Amino acid sequence: MTVLFIKNMVCNRCNMVIRNELDKLNINVRSIKLGEVIIENQLSVEEKLNLSKILSNLGFELIDDKKSRIIEKIKTIIIDLVHHQDGETKTNLSNLLSKELNLDYNYLSNLFSEVEGTTIEKYFIAQKIEKVKELLVYDELSLSEIAHRLNYSSVAYLSNQFKKVTGLTPSHFKKIRNEKRKPLDEV
Known part of the structure; x- marks a missing residue:
């Protein structure tokens, strides 16, 4: 095997x-x-x-190599959490990663930042924003339902984070829809 x-x-x-x-x-x-x-x-x-x-x-x-495998596992866990769990997991990200990988979060965080040039948190936020874009384009859920599904504490917090990352409000993004979503491996 x-x-x-x-x-x-x-x-x-x-x-x-x-x-x-x-x-x-x-x-x-x-x-x-x-x-x-x-x-x-x-x-x-x-x-x-x-x-x-x-x-x-x-x-x-x-x-x-071991470091690359760890980085890829971190990304896979985050992608699965954001894109495939539909808000089912309500745990702290650092606890989840430490538990899943059986490694100290500080080590994981430092390794990820060193190799990827960004933090785990920023990567997690980027994945969540891509999911928000997807859900906005589908136009099946309200912003409140999207916030709940992605475990945002409020619609305002989601909106602020969305604007900080994309430069647009969710409603403006929904109107123009011409901003292409990135493939998950390019986020």
Whole structure:
């Protein structure tokens, strides 16, 4: 059994693409989740290079070093929390990351800032703002419902944070809608 860590897996579609490519290479997948694939056997150096090329052509990247794996896990946890949990998790982000990764939050925070050039908090906020944009474009929820879903303490706080990041109020953004949303791996 081998664990492969893959960068830029941000949604279920990514999981399907990765599984499809591994199936084409006759690599037996035991399980697959965002950023991580468990396969039955060890890959040879040649197989790993081939897989790396294929993944790279699809916008993914095999991660080998420990620090990069930790950074990718932090991003995966945040993306899952913001884009796939629908406000179900009400825990503190630092506690959640420490618990999930079994590492001290100060270490995680310093490592993330050093490697990514931004803080975990700013990355988290950027992901939340992208989710707000998505929900505004869908036009199915009120701003109050969006604030609740994304665990904002108030609509005013969401609006202030949105304006600080985008330069627009949520209502102005909703009107113009021409600002393109960024792919999650580019946030």
